[in-house]
Amino acid sequence: MISRKYIFGDDVMNILITGIPAVGKTTIAKEFEKFGFKVYNDKDFITKKNSAIVKEYAHKLKDVDLLGFAKTVNSKFKAKSKAKNLVFEGIIFPYCLKQLVIKFDYIFVLSFPEKKLRLRYKTRKYPEAKVLDNLFVQENNLIYKNILASVKKNDMPVIVEVPLSGKKDLDITKIIDVIFSTFSSI
Numbered sequence: 001m002i003s004r005k006y007i008f009g010d011d012v013m014n015i016l017i018t019g020i021p022a023v024g025k026t027t028i029a030k031e032f033e034k035f036g037f038k039v040y041n042d043k044d045f046i047t048k049k050n051s052a053i054v055k056e057y058a059h060k061l062k063d064v065d066l067l068g069f070a071k072t073v074n075s076k077f078k079a080k081s082k083a084k085n086l087v088f089e090g091i092i093f094p095y096c097l098k099q100l101v102i103k104f105d106y107i108f109v110l111s112f113p114e115k116k117l118r119l120r121y122k123t124r125k126y127p128e129a130k131v132l133d134n135l136f137v138q139e140n141n142l143i144y145k146n147i148l149a150s151v152k153k154n155d156m157p158v159i160v161e162v163p164l165s166g167k168k169d170l171d172i173t174k175i176i177d178v179i180f181s182t183f184s185s186i
Contacts, residue, residue: 013179014102016157017089018143019110020134022120024164024171028110029089031172042090045072064092070099077102094143097150104157106182108175109144111163158182 015032017025029039046069069092078101086102093100094107112120114135121131137143144161151157160178164171 012084013105014085015087016093016104016107017087017110018091018094018107018147019112020117020138020143021091021126022117022124022134023110023112023138024166025089025091025110027168028108028164028172028175029087031168032087037085037087039087039089042069042088042092045069045076045092064095066092066096067099070096074099074101091143094147094150097147098152103155106179107147107151107157107159108178109141109147109159109161111138111161112166113163114138116166 015037017029019025026041029041033039073096088102088104094109097104117135117138118131121134126134141161144159147159151159158178162171162174162178164174
């Protein structure tokens, strides 16, 4: 295993990976485990109230108890010392950024070609209405826009939209290149 320190140096960082369902968030996040990051999925923090909602295709975000979700996340990371070298992945995090105690250094909003997404949704048996909803969110950059509206100016992380190819090694390299390029510009 290549060490996190070898790739990222001594810098401590927290990363959020988000995007619409089936875009590749979990696949990319798991790659960071190889570098010594602890990875959390939004499902790790789902409250009982939210669990039935989340079991549906993707999430009906309008029905998710975002404050309850944020409280659950915050209870785990009250002490700032616990929030080091973490990767969070999921669709719920961007909608409660203001309520989270964790500060992200990088937020990556992933996208994927529509044709390939449709195949993934077909395989996963998504209803057509949900497919159209997800594609609308991606096409109109709604997650990215929500993040920009939610982040405090003095806590502004590096926020990057990353179009994925579906080739894991190439896609993780794109993300690591962004991190390296911001290191060199600081």
